[in-house]
Amino acid sequence: MSEITADVLAEVRGRVGFITLNRPKAINALSLGMVRDLLAQLLAWKDDPQVLAVAIRGSSKEGVFGHFCAGGDIRFLHHAGSTGNPELEDFFTEEYALNHLIFTYPKPYIAFMDGIVMGGGMGISQGASMRIVTEKTKMAMPETIIGLFPDVGGGYFLSRCPGAVGEWLALTGDTIGAADALAFNLADAFLPAAQQAALWDALAAQSFDGGDAVQAFVQAHTARQAPGVARSTAEIDRVFGLPTVQAMIDALEADNSSEWAQATAAALRKRSPLMLFVVLEQIRRARSMDVASDLRMERDMVRHCFYLRPGQSETVEGIRALAVDKDHNPQWNPARIEDVPEALWRAFFVSPWPAHSHPLQALRE
Template sequence: MNTPAVSPSAPEAFVVAEVRGRVGCLTLNRPKALNALSLAMVRDITAALLAWRDDAQVLAVTIRGMGKEGPFGAFCAGGDIRFFHQAALAGDPTLEDFFTEEYALNHLIHTYPKPYIAFMDGICMGGGMGVSQGASLRMVTERSRLAMPETNIGLFPDVGGGFFLSRCAGRLGEYLALTGLVLGANEAVAAGLADIVVDTGRLVGLWESLGTTPFETGEAVERWCRTYALKNVAPAAWPLAEIDRVFALDSVMVIVQALEGGSSDWARDTAALLRKRSPLMLHVVLEQVRRARGMGLAEDLRMERDMVRRCFHLRPGVASETVEGIRALAVDKDHQPRWNPDRIEAVQAADVAAFFDSPWPAHAHPLRGLA
């Protein structure tokens, strides 16, 4: 029997939550926006997870996205950046609520006591990584496209990005955080950001089987999903030794100089890519990943909450690097962001340090309750 866990507040719910057999099934159902997360969606996911956490009937949770053609095909493109832009310019306080509640949801997923299985088919970026990286089983397909591309919009890899990127092998974390590189399935597995690859043709059958298979434990649900894994996954083609050497250097400026002085196509292409990103946020992100490497999840999320507050308030309104980055990509779509400063060499250490100065005392931090 399938029973809704969350009553939709509108004729077409953007999050469909139902219990199929003994599995709680979440479907992100905003395909026209590639399932970009709104505050209401964050709240609906959170409500379902809290209800199922304490429901003995529910053994495990799965999450997928709805594509424009039907189930799967897109997971989640991230947070609703157009909302970020509008809210920042209007002084809308729900922007603060969004990040506080989204990061709390990320923490809930990472610490969830039951198996939580993410079907990361199609685009999975930013906030989509936030609702999947804490999963006990992260499934990708040949259509999967994973990334934390925030430096392209004057932001940083949030939703716990500092935590999970800094845990990648060697200096892959710095490389992926600074460049925003898009990963396919085999690269995601190689980076430790996915666990198994599943053929897209088997997704619908697997999802349907969750409601009809007589599972007795959550672990049995996860084992069942693992039986769908492809056995042979091609290795990633990264120049790992070069990545580890260059992205271990002390600063963004030195990293870019080393790349520009390199002899490989990879080095030159990577340097050219970094020159297009927000110079300020490249410096901030390098500091973020390196700090996060020594932090637990809750501490990292509190740091990121401080940082995102600074993104919109150190230079408010149109002066915000993030507002400008979103304008260029998603509002005016001219792809010509006016970064300030406009060169990596012009970023001042004090401007970077300001992002890590918490605007709240510890007892009043909006994420003080995270354990």
């Protein structure tokens, strides 16, 4: 297998381009170098007549598969955000360009979403033409835990979930498995984890006459349903369909008969109050956007996450508490949902750039 770098392995076998994320000690968390490698490889294969389709997987400490990708490298984000490293800006611009390329890729792009698939891992799989989950899939957009928002196109793909599921997943960061992922339009097919290697190798061995044939082959060897029953969304819709964050937390805290309501209220109380307001607005705006417009909005938002209030970044503080000092005691500002002024969260939706100079202005549908 050829290397782009040690963290991203790529090769062409038969008529398919194969990518393996190879940073298992970090659960394949995406560095700027990995983003650049992926973007360069996909652009090269996009115009290569030998390559009819692309397949991507992760690796674990036990070998290939096991986990897909845990997200972006948050330690890098904390350090860069704390020191003014300009590579922070490069990371988000280039990562979102990669997400857009995957969403608009002209060839089948097949994502083997085994194990942990979170944050940036969702960004490099949700735009796939085939999103394959296993019984081991643990899927989430947990950014509010670190004072961020579900980026990498999260506004776009979460807002396409049924009912108020997108609001629920975005605000809480809750984790779902294969059956829920399929029911919520976040996956297309199920494959037992033990059968992934055989399908991967079969893609290399078949004689395909076009990209559609590759896609059809994968569909024929996967299932449309996963074991287990997807959860009912009645409670989710009742609460997360409410118009405001305050209304949601009030409804949850008033429901003493539901363990889910009490646990969800407690979880939301631990999130950045400011970012809960930002995230709710993001999901609801994104419902009427195409993916390029959503990614441009998210690029505006992430700039504000680090620079809206110098020295008071919710994201830097959230990562510090979770992954750097590990005290799990972030000092959010404002500290309570009840104290978030409207002007503060609305500022996240004012672009710092004129449209013609936006770093993602070239993205098209």
